Amino acid sequence: MLVFKLLAAAAVAIGLVVAGGGLALAGLGQPTNWEFGLQQSASPVMDSITSFHTFLVYVITAITIFVLALLVIVVVRFNSKANPIPTRTTHNTWIELAWTLIPVVILVVLAVPSFRLLFFQLNTPVADMTIKATGKQWYWSYNYPDNGAFEFDSLMIQTKDLKPGQPRLLSVDNEMVVPVNKTVRVQTIGADVIHAFAVPSFGIKIDAIPGRLNETWFKATREGVYYGQCSELCGKDHAFMPITVRVVSEQAFNAWVEDAKKKFAVDVPAQPTNVAAAAQAVAN
Numbered sequence: 001m002l003v004f005k006l007l008a009a010a011a012v013a014i015g016l017v018v019a020g021g022g023l024a025l026a027g028l029g030q031p032t033n034w035e036f037g038l039q040q041s042a043s044p045v046m047d048s049i050t051s052f053h054t055f056l057v058y059v060i061t062a063i064t065i066f067v068l069a070l071l072v073i074v075v076v077r078f079n080s081k082a083n084p085i086p087t088r089t090t091h092n093t094w095i096e097l098a099w100t101l102i103p104v105v106i107l108v109v110l111a112v113p114s115f116r117l118l119f120f121q122l123n124t125p126v127a128d129m130t131i132k133a134t135g136k137q138w139y140w141s142y143n144y145p146d147n148g149a150f151e152f153d154s155l156m157i158q159t160k161d162l163k164p165g166q167p168r169l170l171s172v173d174n175e176m177v178v179p180v181n182k183t184v185r186v187q188t189i190g191a192d193v194i195h196a197f198a199v200p201s202f203g204i205k206i207d208a209i210p211g212r213l214n215e216t217w218f219k220a221t222r223e224g225v226y227y228g229q230c231s232e233l234c235g236k237d238h239a240f241m242p243i244t245v246r247v248v249s250e251q252a253f254n255a256w257v258e259d260a261k262k263k264f265a266v267d268v269p270a271q272p273t274n275v276a277a278a279a280q281a282v283a284n
Contacts, residue, residue: 029201029226030167039200042226043218046203048117124217127185131176135195135208135230138237142176147257150264156240170227175244179253180223187215193235199228199243207232220247
C-alpha cells in the first residue's frame with residue numbers, strides 16, 4: 001500500500017507541473033503571478049517550443065515515476081528485515097544492457113524533434129520586413145530600414161509615470177510596432193556591451209553583440225502587446241531595458257509608419273545637386 005500511495009502522490013505532483021502550462025494562458029504576452037508554465041504562444045516558433053516542452057515533461061514524468069518505483073521496491077524488498085540474508089549477486093548482463101541502451105534510445109527519440117525545432121528557429125524564411133534592434137546601456141533603439149529613414153529609442157517608463165494597464169518594469173515610451181501575420185526579420189547588434197533580445201511569446205532570444213550583426217525572426221499570429229527583456233547581464237541597469245512589441249493590423253501599421261516617419265525622422269545632410277555645387281562643398 002505504501003508503494004502505491006507514494007506513486008500516486010508523485011503522479012499528482014508531477015501532473016500539476018504538466019498542467020502548469022495551462023495556467024500561463026491567463027497572461028497574454030507577459031508573465032503572470034504564480035505562473036510556472038510558458039507564456040502563451042503568439043508565433044509558430046513558440047507553438048513548436050510549447051509542444052516540444054510538453055512532450056519533454058511527459059517523458060520526464062514517466063522516467064521519474066519509473067525510477068521512484070524502482071527505489072521504493074529496493075527499499076521495501078531488500079531492507080535488512082525483509083531480506084536478512086543478502087544476495088551475493090554482483091553482475092547481470094541483461095540489466096546492464098538495458099540501463100545502457102534505454103537511455104540512448106530515449107536521447108535519440110528526443111534528438112529528432114529537438115533538431116527539427118532548432119532548424120525551424122534558425123532558418124529565417126523570406127521576410128516581409130526587417131527591423132534592426134540595437135542594444136544600448138540601458139535601452140533599445142529600433143530602425144525600420146524597409147519602411148523609411150526613421151529610428152527611435154525605447155526607454156522603460158518609470159513606475160510613477162505608469163498608466164492603468166501598463167505593467168511595471170515592462171512598459172516603454174516608444175513601442176516596437178509590427179503588423180500581424182507578417183514574417184519579421186529582427187537584426188540585433190550591441191552598441192557597447194553584449195545584450196540579448198528576447199520575447200518569450202514569440203519564442204525568440206538572440207544575443208546583440210558589438211561589431212556583429214545577428215538575426216532571428218518571428219511571425220505574430222495575434223494582435224496585442226507582447227513583452228520581453230534583455231536576457232544578458234549587461235550592467236547595473238540590465239533589469240531596466242524591457243522590450244515591448246505591439247502587434248497591429250496591416251492598415252494600422254501603415255498608418256503608424258507614416259506618423260513615425262515624421263516623428264522619428266533621421267536628419268540626413270542635404271546632397272549637392274550638381275558638379276559645381278559638389279566642388280564648392282569640397283572646397284569649403
